[in-house]
Amino acid sequence: MAGQGVKEARPEVSANSRMTVAAHALTWIGLYQRRGHEVATSEQIATSVNTNPVVIRRLLADLRKAGLAESRRGAGAGWMLSRDLAAITLLDVHDAIAAGPIFALHRSPPDPECVVGHGIGPAMTAVYDQIERTLRGELARTTLEDILRDVLKAV
Template identity: 85%
Template sequence: MSANSRLTVAAHALTWIGLYRRRGHEVATSEQIATSVNTNPVVIRRLLAQLRKAGLADSRRGAGAGWTLSRDLAAITLLDVYEAVEPGPIFALHPAAPDPECVVGHGIAPALTAVYDSIEAVLRKELARTTLEDVLQAVLKAT
Protein backbone atom coordinates (compact mmCIF):
# COMPACT_ATOMS: atom_id res chain seq x y z
CA MET A 1 0.00 0.00 0.00
CA SER A 2 1.46 3.37 -0.94
CA ALA A 3 1.12 6.56 1.07
CA ASN A 4 -1.35 9.20 -0.04
CA SER A 5 0.30 12.48 -1.10
CA ARG A 6 -2.80 14.58 -1.85
CA LEU A 7 -2.42 16.71 1.30
CA THR A 8 1.25 17.31 0.52
CA VAL A 9 0.60 18.26 -3.10
CA ALA A 10 -2.29 20.54 -2.16
CA ALA A 11 -0.26 22.27 0.58
CA HIS A 12 2.65 22.63 -1.86
CA ALA A 13 0.41 24.21 -4.50
CA LEU A 14 -1.23 26.69 -2.13
CA THR A 15 2.08 27.63 -0.50
CA TRP A 16 3.62 28.14 -3.95
CA ILE A 17 0.73 30.40 -4.98
CA GLY A 18 1.16 32.42 -1.79
CA LEU A 19 4.88 32.92 -2.37
CA TYR A 20 4.32 33.72 -6.04
CA ARG A 21 1.81 36.42 -5.04
CA ARG A 22 4.28 37.91 -2.54
CA ARG A 23 6.78 38.16 -5.33
CA GLY A 24 4.42 40.48 -7.19
CA HIS A 25 2.39 38.14 -9.40
CA GLU A 26 -1.38 38.31 -9.43
CA VAL A 27 -2.29 34.79 -10.59
CA ALA A 28 -0.47 31.49 -11.03
CA THR A 29 -1.16 28.99 -13.78
CA SER A 30 -1.59 25.30 -13.16
CA GLU A 31 1.38 24.72 -15.47
CA GLN A 32 3.64 26.87 -13.27
CA ILE A 33 2.47 25.15 -10.10
CA ALA A 34 2.82 21.71 -11.73
CA THR A 35 6.44 22.50 -12.57
CA SER A 36 7.21 23.14 -8.91
CA VAL A 37 5.36 20.02 -7.77
CA ASN A 38 6.80 17.99 -10.68
CA THR A 39 3.45 16.61 -11.77
CA ASN A 40 0.96 17.00 -14.57
CA PRO A 41 -1.05 20.28 -14.66
CA VAL A 42 -4.25 18.21 -14.79
CA VAL A 43 -3.43 16.83 -11.32
CA ILE A 44 -2.99 20.39 -10.06
CA ARG A 45 -6.22 21.61 -11.68
CA ARG A 46 -8.19 18.77 -10.08
CA LEU A 47 -6.77 19.46 -6.64
CA LEU A 48 -7.24 23.22 -7.00
CA ALA A 49 -10.87 22.65 -8.03
CA GLN A 50 -11.39 20.86 -4.70
CA LEU A 51 -9.58 23.67 -2.87
CA ARG A 52 -11.76 26.25 -4.66
CA LYS A 53 -14.88 24.36 -3.59
CA ALA A 54 -13.60 24.50 0.00
CA GLY A 55 -13.01 28.26 -0.24
CA LEU A 56 -9.22 28.11 -0.17
CA ALA A 57 -8.44 29.03 -3.79
CA ASP A 58 -10.05 31.04 -6.57
CA SER A 59 -9.71 30.76 -10.32
CA ARG A 60 -9.85 33.36 -13.06
CA ARG A 61 -10.85 32.67 -16.63
CA GLY A 62 -10.02 34.49 -19.83
CA ALA A 63 -7.12 36.90 -20.19
CA GLY A 64 -4.90 36.62 -17.13
CA ALA A 65 -6.37 33.22 -16.25
CA GLY A 66 -4.97 31.33 -13.31
CA TRP A 67 -5.24 30.62 -9.62
CA THR A 68 -5.14 32.80 -6.52
CA LEU A 69 -5.61 32.21 -2.82
CA SER A 70 -8.99 32.97 -1.28
CA ARG A 71 -7.32 34.03 1.96
CA ASP A 72 -3.86 34.67 3.31
CA LEU A 73 -1.52 31.77 4.04
CA ALA A 74 -1.72 32.62 7.75
CA ALA A 75 -5.48 32.00 7.64
CA ILE A 76 -5.25 28.54 6.05
CA THR A 77 -4.35 25.59 8.26
CA LEU A 78 -3.20 22.18 7.15
CA LEU A 79 -6.48 20.93 8.59
CA ASP A 80 -8.36 23.18 6.15
CA VAL A 81 -6.36 21.69 3.28
CA TYR A 82 -6.75 18.14 4.59
CA GLU A 83 -10.52 18.48 4.87
CA ALA A 84 -10.70 19.86 1.33
CA VAL A 85 -8.79 17.02 -0.32
CA GLU A 86 -9.37 14.09 2.06
CA PRO A 87 -13.06 14.18 2.96
CA GLY A 88 -13.15 10.66 4.38
CA PRO A 89 -11.57 9.14 7.45
CA ILE A 90 -7.90 8.16 7.56
CA PHE A 91 -8.64 4.50 8.19
CA ALA A 92 -11.65 2.49 7.13
CA LEU A 93 -13.19 -0.70 8.35
CA HIS A 94 -13.84 -3.67 6.07
CA PRO A 95 -15.74 -2.72 2.90
CA ALA A 96 -17.94 -5.79 3.50
CA ALA A 97 -19.17 -6.82 6.93
CA PRO A 98 -17.03 -9.61 8.40
CA ASP A 99 -18.54 -12.87 9.61
CA PRO A 100 -20.65 -11.97 12.69
CA GLU A 101 -20.45 -15.59 13.90
CA CYS A 102 -16.66 -15.28 14.20
CA VAL A 103 -15.36 -13.84 17.49
CA VAL A 104 -12.90 -11.56 15.68
CA GLY A 105 -15.34 -10.74 12.88
CA HIS A 106 -17.95 -9.73 15.46
CA GLY A 107 -15.67 -7.55 17.59
CA ILE A 108 -13.14 -6.09 15.17
CA ALA A 109 -15.18 -3.01 14.21
CA PRO A 110 -15.76 -1.65 17.73
CA ALA A 111 -12.19 -2.49 18.78
CA LEU A 112 -10.58 -0.66 15.87
CA THR A 113 -13.09 2.19 15.70
CA ALA A 114 -11.97 3.41 19.14
CA VAL A 115 -8.32 3.41 18.07
CA TYR A 116 -9.05 5.01 14.69
CA ASP A 117 -11.17 7.75 16.27
CA SER A 118 -8.36 8.57 18.70
CA ILE A 119 -5.78 8.75 15.89
CA GLU A 120 -8.07 10.96 13.82
CA ALA A 121 -8.54 13.38 16.75
CA VAL A 122 -4.78 13.70 17.28
CA LEU A 123 -4.17 14.20 13.55
CA ARG A 124 -6.81 16.93 13.28
CA LYS A 125 -5.43 18.73 16.34
CA GLU A 126 -1.89 18.73 14.94
CA LEU A 127 -2.95 19.83 11.46
CA ALA A 128 -5.00 22.67 12.96
CA ARG A 129 -1.88 24.00 14.72
CA THR A 130 0.04 24.58 11.47
CA THR A 131 -0.80 27.29 8.95
CA LEU A 132 0.47 27.50 5.41
CA GLU A 133 2.37 30.60 6.55
CA ASP A 134 4.21 28.31 8.98
CA VAL A 135 4.91 25.94 6.10
CA LEU A 136 6.22 28.77 3.90
CA GLN A 137 8.50 30.07 6.67
CA ALA A 138 9.91 26.57 7.19
CA VAL A 139 10.42 26.19 3.43
CA LEU A 140 12.26 29.51 3.25
CA LYS A 141 14.51 28.54 6.18
CA ALA A 142 15.38 25.28 4.46
CA THR A 143 16.72 27.04 1.36
Protein backbone atom coordinates (compact mmCIF):
# COMPACT_ATOMS: atom_id res chain seq x y z
CA MET A 1 0.00 0.00 0.00
CA ALA A 2 1.65 3.17 -1.20
CA GLY A 3 2.31 5.87 1.32
CA GLN A 4 2.10 3.67 4.42
CA GLY A 5 5.15 3.21 6.56
CA VAL A 6 6.14 0.08 8.40
CA LYS A 7 4.54 -0.07 11.82
CA GLU A 8 6.76 -0.78 14.79
CA ALA A 9 5.90 -3.73 16.99
CA ARG A 10 3.72 -2.78 19.92
CA PRO A 11 5.86 -2.96 23.06
CA GLU A 12 2.95 -4.19 25.21
CA VAL A 13 2.73 -7.38 23.14
CA SER A 14 5.49 -9.75 24.11
CA ALA A 15 6.89 -12.65 22.14
CA ASN A 16 7.18 -16.07 23.69
CA SER A 17 10.27 -15.93 25.89
CA ARG A 18 10.37 -19.58 27.04
CA MET A 19 13.32 -20.35 24.76
CA THR A 20 15.33 -17.44 26.11
CA VAL A 21 14.45 -18.22 29.73
CA ALA A 22 15.34 -21.90 29.25
CA ALA A 23 18.70 -21.06 27.65
CA HIS A 24 19.33 -18.50 30.40
CA ALA A 25 18.55 -21.01 33.16
CA LEU A 26 20.71 -23.79 31.72
CA THR A 27 23.62 -21.47 30.95
CA TRP A 28 23.41 -20.00 34.46
CA ILE A 29 23.45 -23.49 36.00
CA GLY A 30 26.46 -24.42 33.86
CA LEU A 31 28.42 -21.35 34.94
CA TYR A 32 27.39 -21.85 38.57
CA GLN A 33 28.65 -25.44 38.46
CA ARG A 34 31.93 -24.33 36.87
CA ARG A 35 32.40 -21.99 39.78
CA GLY A 36 32.42 -24.97 42.14
CA HIS A 37 28.78 -25.35 43.12
CA GLU A 38 27.12 -28.72 42.77
CA VAL A 39 23.46 -27.69 42.44
CA ALA A 40 21.54 -24.46 41.86
CA THR A 41 18.19 -23.70 43.44
CA SER A 42 15.24 -22.50 41.43
CA GLU A 43 15.26 -19.37 43.63
CA GLN A 44 18.84 -18.56 42.61
CA ILE A 45 18.09 -19.11 38.93
CA ALA A 46 14.87 -17.08 39.21
CA THR A 47 16.83 -14.16 40.66
CA SER A 48 19.09 -14.10 37.61
CA VAL A 49 16.14 -14.39 35.22
CA ASN A 50 14.08 -11.92 37.29
CA THR A 51 11.03 -14.15 37.45
CA ASN A 52 9.14 -16.29 39.92
CA PRO A 53 10.84 -19.55 41.02
CA VAL A 54 7.66 -21.43 40.07
CA VAL A 55 8.19 -20.37 36.45
CA ILE A 56 11.75 -21.72 36.62
CA ARG A 57 10.67 -25.00 38.23
CA ARG A 58 8.04 -25.61 35.54
CA LEU A 59 10.50 -24.86 32.77
CA LEU A 60 13.23 -27.00 34.33
CA ALA A 61 10.76 -29.87 34.66
CA ASP A 62 10.39 -29.80 30.85
CA LEU A 63 14.16 -29.62 30.46
CA ARG A 64 14.54 -32.57 32.86
CA LYS A 65 12.08 -34.64 30.79
CA ALA A 66 14.25 -33.92 27.74
CA GLY A 67 17.40 -35.03 29.56
CA LEU A 68 19.02 -31.60 29.75
CA ALA A 69 18.74 -31.02 33.51
CA GLU A 70 18.55 -33.13 36.63
CA SER A 71 17.09 -32.36 40.02
CA ARG A 72 18.06 -33.46 43.49
CA ARG A 73 15.56 -33.64 46.33
CA GLY A 74 16.07 -33.43 50.06
CA ALA A 75 19.14 -31.93 51.73
CA GLY A 76 21.17 -30.08 49.11
CA ALA A 77 18.20 -29.97 46.75
CA GLY A 78 18.55 -28.17 43.47
CA TRP A 79 19.22 -28.40 39.76
CA MET A 80 22.25 -29.45 37.72
CA LEU A 81 23.00 -30.03 34.07
CA SER A 82 22.66 -33.54 32.69
CA ARG A 83 25.51 -32.88 30.27
CA ASP A 84 28.12 -30.25 29.56
CA LEU A 85 27.15 -26.91 28.01
CA ALA A 86 29.15 -27.80 24.89
CA ALA A 87 26.90 -30.85 24.40
CA ILE A 88 23.60 -28.93 24.59
CA THR A 89 22.48 -27.08 21.49
CA LEU A 90 19.80 -24.45 21.23
CA LEU A 91 17.90 -27.00 19.13
CA ASP A 92 17.93 -29.36 22.14
CA VAL A 93 16.50 -26.55 24.27
CA HIS A 94 13.93 -25.62 21.63
CA ASP A 95 12.75 -29.20 21.21
CA ALA A 96 12.45 -29.57 25.00
CA ILE A 97 10.20 -26.56 25.50
CA ALA A 98 8.49 -25.82 22.19
CA ALA A 99 4.85 -26.80 21.95
CA GLY A 100 4.81 -27.39 18.22
CA PRO A 101 5.61 -25.58 15.01
CA ILE A 102 6.32 -21.86 14.93
CA PHE A 103 3.49 -21.13 12.53
CA ALA A 104 0.26 -22.97 11.86
CA LEU A 105 -2.47 -22.93 9.26
CA HIS A 106 -6.06 -21.92 9.95
CA ARG A 107 -7.85 -23.64 12.83
CA SER A 108 -10.84 -24.19 10.52
CA PRO A 109 -10.36 -24.96 6.84
CA PRO A 110 -10.92 -21.94 4.61
CA ASP A 111 -13.52 -21.90 1.84
CA PRO A 112 -12.28 -24.39 -0.79
CA GLU A 113 -14.40 -22.65 -3.43
CA CYS A 114 -12.38 -19.44 -2.97
CA VAL A 115 -9.19 -19.33 -5.03
CA VAL A 116 -7.19 -18.02 -2.06
CA GLY A 117 -8.96 -20.33 0.40
CA HIS A 118 -8.15 -23.30 -1.83
CA GLY A 119 -4.45 -22.49 -2.35
CA ILE A 120 -3.36 -20.73 0.83
CA GLY A 121 -2.61 -23.93 2.76
CA PRO A 122 -0.09 -25.44 0.33
CA ALA A 123 1.51 -22.05 -0.37
CA MET A 124 1.98 -21.19 3.32
CA THR A 125 3.05 -24.74 4.23
CA ALA A 126 5.95 -24.51 1.77
CA VAL A 127 7.08 -21.22 3.33
CA TYR A 128 6.64 -22.47 6.89
CA ASP A 129 8.52 -25.71 6.18
CA GLN A 130 11.51 -23.74 4.84
CA ILE A 131 11.47 -21.42 7.87
CA GLU A 132 11.36 -24.42 10.20
CA ARG A 133 14.31 -26.10 8.40
CA THR A 134 16.34 -22.89 8.54
CA LEU A 135 15.53 -22.29 12.21
CA ARG A 136 16.39 -25.85 13.22
CA GLY A 137 19.68 -25.68 11.32
CA GLU A 138 20.69 -22.43 13.01
CA LEU A 139 19.70 -23.67 16.47
CA ALA A 140 21.64 -26.92 15.94
CA ARG A 141 24.82 -24.95 15.18
CA THR A 142 24.81 -23.08 18.49
CA THR A 143 25.65 -24.69 21.82
CA LEU A 144 25.08 -23.29 25.27
CA GLU A 145 28.89 -23.15 25.51
CA ASP A 146 28.77 -20.66 22.61
CA ILE A 147 26.10 -18.68 24.46
CA LEU A 148 28.14 -18.61 27.68
CA ARG A 149 31.23 -17.48 25.77
CA ASP A 150 29.27 -14.59 24.23
CA VAL A 151 27.71 -13.72 27.59
CA LEU A 152 31.12 -13.55 29.26
CA LYS A 153 32.46 -11.35 26.43
CA ALA A 154 29.68 -8.86 27.10
CA VAL A 155 30.58 -8.42 30.77
